[in-house]
Every structure is written in C-alpha cells, then in structure tokens.
Amino acid sequence: MTIETTVAEIMKQTSFSKDLVERGVKQTADLWQEDNGSKEEFKDFCMTHFCKNANEKEKLFRRLCSNFETIYGHNNRVSIEMLRPSHVVGYEKLPVDEIFAAYNGLAHFSDDMFTNKIAFIISLNFPFYTLEEKTRYADKWNDTEWGYARLGDVFTARVPAAAQQQIDQATAASDNYISNYNIYMGSLLDKQQQSLFPKDMVLITHWGLRDELKSNYADKTKGLEKQQMIYEVMKHIIYQSIPQDVINKGDYTWNPYSNKIYKNGKEQKAVAEVDTRYQFLLNNFKAMKAADPYYTYFPTYISRKFDQEFEISQQEVEKLFVALVSSPQVKEVAALIKQRLGRDLQPYDIWYDGFKSRSEMDPAELDKKVMAKYPTKNAFVADLPQILMKMGFTQEKALFICNHVDVDASIGAGHAWGSLMKSDNALLRTRIGDKGMDYKGYNIGVHEFGHNVEQTISLHLVPNYFLNGVPNTAFTEALAFVFQQQDLALLGMGDANEKAHYLNTLDIFWGCYEIMGVSLVDMKVWQWMYEHSDATAAELKNQVIDIAKEVWNTYYAPVFGSKDEPILAVYSHMIVAPLYLSAYPLGHLIDFQLEEYFKGKNRGNEIERIYSMGRLIPQYWMQKAVGNTLSVDALLKATSEAAAKVK
Numbered sequence: 001m002t003i004e005t006t007v008a009e010i011m012k013q014t015s016f017s018k019d020l021v022e023r024g025v026k027q028t029a030d031l032w033q034e035d036n037g038s039k040e041e042f043k044d045f046c047m048t049h050f051c052k053n054a055n056e057k058e059k060l061f062r063r064l065c066s067n068f069e070t071i072y073g074h075n076n077r078v079s080i081e082m083l084r085p086s087h088v089v090g091y092e093k094l095p096v097d098e099i100f101a102a103y104n105g106l107a108h109f110s111d112d113m114f115t116n117k118i119a120f121i122i123s124l125n126f127p128f129y130t131l132e133e134k135t136r137y138a139d140k141w142n143d144t145e146w147g148y149a150r151l152g153d154v155f156t157a158r159v160p161a162a163a164q165q166q167i168d169q170a171t172a173a174s175d176n177y178i179s180n181y182n183i184y185m186g187s188l189l190d191k192q193q194q195s196l197f198p199k200d201m202v203l204i205t206h207w208g209l210r211d212e213l214k215s216n217y218a219d220k221t222k223g224l225e226k227q228q229m230i231y232e233v234m235k236h237i238i239y240q241s242i243p244q245d246v247i248n249k250g251d252y253t254w255n256p257y258s259n260k261i262y263k264n265g266k267e268q269k270a271v272a273e274v275d276t277r278y279q280f281l282l283n284n285f286k287a288m289k290a291a292d293p294y295y296t297y298f299p300t301y302i303s304r305k306f307d308q309e310f311e312i313s314q315q316e317v318e319k320l321f322v323a324l325v326s327s328p329q330v331k332e333v334a335a336l337i338k339q340r341l342g343r344d345l346q347p348y349d350i351w352y353d354g355f356k357s358r359s360e361m362d363p364a365e366l367d368k369k370v371m372a373k374y375p376t377k378n379a380f381v382a383d384l385p386q387i388l389m390k391m392g393f394t395q396e397k398a399l400f401i402c403n404h405v406d407v408d409a410s411i412g413a414g415h416a417w418g419s420l421m422k423s424d425n426a427l428l429r430t431r432i433g434d435k436g437m438d439y440k441g442y443n444i445g446v447h448e449f450g451h452n453v454e455q456t457i458s459l460h461l462v463p464n465y466f467l468n469g470v471p472n473t474a475f476t477e478a479l480a481f482v483f484q485q486q487d488l489a490l491l492g493m494g495d496a497n498e499k500a501h502y503l504n505t506l507d508i509f510w511g512c513y514e515i516m517g518v519s520l521v522d523m524k525v526w527q528w529m530y531e532h533s534d535a536t537a538a539e540l541k542n543q544v545i546d547i548a549k550e551v552w553n554t555y556y557a558p559v560f561g562s563k564d565e566p567i568l569a570v571y572s573h574m575i576v577a578p579l580y581l582s583a584y585p586l587g588h589l590i591d592f593q594l595e596e597y598f599k600g601k602n603r604g605n606e607i608e609r610i611y612s613m614g615r616l617i618p619q620y621w622m623q624k625a626v627g628n629t630l631s632v633d634a635l636l637k638a639t640s641e642a643a644a645k646v647k
Helices: 004-009 018-031 038-050 054-089 095-101 109-113 118-127 132-137 143-151 159-180 205-218 223-239 274-292 301-310 314-325 329-341 347-351 363-373 379-391 394-403 437-462 473-484 498-531 537-555 584-600 603-609 618-626 634-645
Strands: 182-184 201-205 252-254 262-265 264-270 405-409 416-418 427-430
Touching: 004 018, 004 427, 018 038, 018 118, 038 118, 054 095, 054 132, 054 143, 054 159, 095 363, 109 118, 109 159, 118 252, 132 143, 132 618, 182 205, 182 329, 201 205, 205 223, 205 347, 205 363, 205 437, 223 347, 223 537, 264 618, 274 498, 274 537, 301 314, 301 473, 301 498, 314 329, 314 498, 314 584, 329 498, 329 634, 347 498, 363 437, 379 394, 379 405, 379 437, 394 437, 405 437, 416 437, 427 437, 437 473, 437 603, 473 584, 473 603, 473 618, 498 537, 498 584, 584 603, 584 618, 584 634
Parallel strands: 405 427
Antiparallel strands: 182 201, 252 262, 262 264, 416 427
C-alpha cells in the first residue's frame, strides 16, 4: 500500500511516466530496511528526492558523475599504494604489508551510501534494468540514458562491510601466495642429474613456466627435454606433491622426475606442499559465497561474474566455448602442428607457439635484441609514443595516452591497473631485470600497454563517467591481444605478408582451443563447489584434478592421443582471479573480430572510435564496433581457410 500511495503522490509533482516512477519506488522499497525509517518516512523521502523533470535529473546525474569519480578515483589510488610492496620491485618485504594489501577504503562505501541515503536517491531516480531490458532498449537509449542505466547498476544489493572485507582478505592472500610462487629453474635436475636451465632463471607459476615452455619450441637440441621437465614441475604443482622447500627457494636441487631434493649432492627429506593451493581456492569460494544472500538479482558468485560482470550468461559462454573446442577445425590444426613438429603431440602442445613469427627465432637472440633496445625502464617508457604511432595513432593522441600511463618493474608476471579518475594515471607493470627488459618482459609489457590504451580512452573520451570502461574484461583483453600480436612488428621484425596473416589466424584459434578448455574447468569447479560447499581442500584438489581430466578426455584426448592429463588445472588465475579465465577466450574472439574489421582501416582511429563508446552491453558494443555480435563462426571459417593455405 505504501508503494502505491507513494507513486500516486509523486505523480502529482513530476513529469516522468508512471512506469519509471513505479520502478524507482519499488526498487528503493526493496533496499530500504527498518533502520532507514518508517513507512511514512519512506514516502516522505521518495516525494522529496524524486526528480521533478528531465533537467533536474540531468543536473543530479552530472553531480553524481563528479562526486563518484572523486570517491572511486582516490580510493583506487590508495589501493595502488597499499599494494606497492607486493607488486613492485625495490621494497623490503615487511609482515605488515599483507595486512595493508588487504585494506580496502571502499569496504564500507556501500553501507555508508545506504546510511546517508545517497544509494536510495540513486535507486529512486536511476533504477536498475536487467540484461534482457538493456538488450531491448540498447539502440533506443542515447549516451545520457545509457549513463543513467549504468548508474542504476551501482546499488542493487546491500553487502555488509564485513562480508566485503572477507572477500578482500581472501583474494589478497591468494594473490600474495601466487606472486611468490617462483621455481628456481637452475636448481632443477634431469634424469641424469644434470641442469638444463640457466642458474639465475627464476620463473613464476604458471605464467613464467608456460612462457619458458613455449620459447623452447625454437630450441632444436634441448627444447623437447626442457618442455618435458617443465610439465613434470607443473604436474607436481597440480597434484601438490611439490616439495615445500623448492617453492621460491634455490637452496636445494630438485629432480622433478623422481621428486627428490638434494643439498650439496646429498638427498634430503622432502616435505610436500599439502593442498595449500586448493585451500586458497576454497577460501576465495567461501568468502564469495558468504555474500550471496545480499544479492537479489545475482544470487551466486557465478551469476555475479557472468550475468552481472560479463553480461553474457554462463550457459551462453559455455556454448560458445564448446562449439569451438569440439569443432572439426581442431583436428585440422592439430594435424598441421604434428606435421610441423615432426613428432606426436604432447599434452603441453596446447601451448604450441610455432604459428608465431618468433617461434623460428632463437630466444637468446630475441632477448639480446630486446635488452639492447630497452636496457632500462626509462628506455621502454620513452618508446611508448612510438609504439602507438606505429599502431596508427597521431602523435598528439599518442602523447596524450602516454602522459596518462606510468610504468613500474613488477614482482609478479605483470599487470595493467587502470585509473578511475582523469587526474590520475593508469599503471603498466612488467618484469624488468637488472640487465634490462628481456623478450618475455617486453611481450607482457606490450600486452599490458594495450590494456592501458583502453583504460585511458575509455576513461577520458567516453560521454559520461558512468559509461567509463568496457562492457566486461574480455573487451580490454581483446585490445591487449591486438597489441601483443604486433610485438615483433613493433620491433621491426614482423612479417606482414599473407602467410603471416594465415599463421596468425591459426595462432588465435589454437590459443582459444587451449584457454577455452581451462575456462570450462574453471566453470565446472565453481559449479561443483556450490554443490559441495562443505568440501575440504583435499576433496577440492581431487575434484579439480578429476574435472581437468574429464574436460581433457572429452575435448583433447581424441586429438592428442593421451588420456587423463591434468594440465588444464595448472593455471594460476583459478587461484588469484575467481572465474576470470573466461575473459581471455572471449577476448580472443573479440580480438579476432576487431582485427578482421581493422583490415584496410587506420587501426589507431578505429581503436579510439570503438573504445570511446564506453560500457555498453557486450553484444550491442560489438554490433556498433564491427557490425556483428560475438560469435565463433568467423574464426572457425578463417581457420579452415588458413589450415588449407599453410599446409
């Protein structure tokens, strides 16, 4: 009765439609709790704060844009500074760092906004629209109306600060665990007790291990042996049989085949890690699940990740991925890889790197060339505008973007961190050693720079603050991939002929085949955790391995010829970034459609046009960007053509 009378009273003093008034009042009533006031106070509040006309509403919107940019932007900067000792080289590690890393200045933000009733003013005047409704109205809304809809996404749930802090603590702890999960490669021994890797080589799990494995396709003498050894290391990480004393330490030598450790040639007692990896995954799950009761529209973390964040349903994503990993093109490309390698496929050939130009190159020579070009961080920073101009940006736009990007040498594999206010800068982090930047650091750096370009354009050039960003993380990954694929060309070593185009198509396809399988594992693991929320870390470990083998046996064993391989469970993302993995293959599909669209056009101009549209819903963004919605069809068709041409 209160809702009906409140709507009736508001209709006497506003020019907006009854549907809009009703939507705002109902959603506000859903969020209103006893301690916010009586029914009479609720009615008075709504009458006082519902905008009387379009002009009043737009003024309120502009003020909220300005104030939210200030709040989000400064708190983002606080998080960056608190995490600096964990993310950037040059800091002495202190026990207090991990506590500060978990600190989130916005942990109480939602509570505060409901207490001071700003959240209610927003839900009343800028109500939430479902994905189905956004799809229906997509081309009918103008930029301002899209901004209103995005503002309506901000307060759809009341999550207590304690629940948010639990999530922050769990994710910060798992991030710290993986950031310090390095393997000392020079301490590894082969079956003959010989070392195959440089003494000073230290690789992070799993990214560094995978990239080293990839680089060894070019080593025709010891490459296969090194790859096999790296896979043995990965299996010990997955099974948690890895000796605790070889994680982030070089004090012992370790033979991963026998799983024995030695000091000064004498065998020592090895103590396994004991399910630590899976405990961090379980902790993340429990923290996320504890917040479920507070989300009316998105009642599980799976729903929040796909329906709310990706804005593509989990079922739709799974269908896209299964369509590709079970396609006949997989066997076509696998046969080509087998022919090019001159041997049967091994499980780790999911990372086959031979379609890239660099696969023909000696990794040591590549490192040498990159280190000569970028002996210091400053040398890399100075070259960033040139990179953008080679990508088709004007000098003016290149300098504008680079003036909004700061570079740091990272402790972890590398990442890009966007700014949330125009007066701050985006961050590019990649590994830069004492001798300069090697090829891996450069390759990651170029990828992260693609993120920074998106982050800068989609903050500074969008129509309004609430449209800042991209539809979901896959769209920023897509631009990062566009940049990463140009890494050799940017060094003056690329080959832009027709064969290179076909090879690039095969490379994207095989990359999708690899990471879509991993994403399917990630999704199935989370579904299992929801069905078995009381599971222990040991039970979870066994299930993750079983799921990885099941996905392998369904989509990979018929191609590779070996069953029960656990390789799809090695990804660190599963531990540090719950359900993020799907963003990568979605990003590859978007990237492929973008690259197809860019042909014959100025890439820089198109990147600016497309990414300045802001955070529309994914399928509408794609339609406006390239004229088609998200699909695997274009990639499958191009892959068949490429496989036939490259043979």
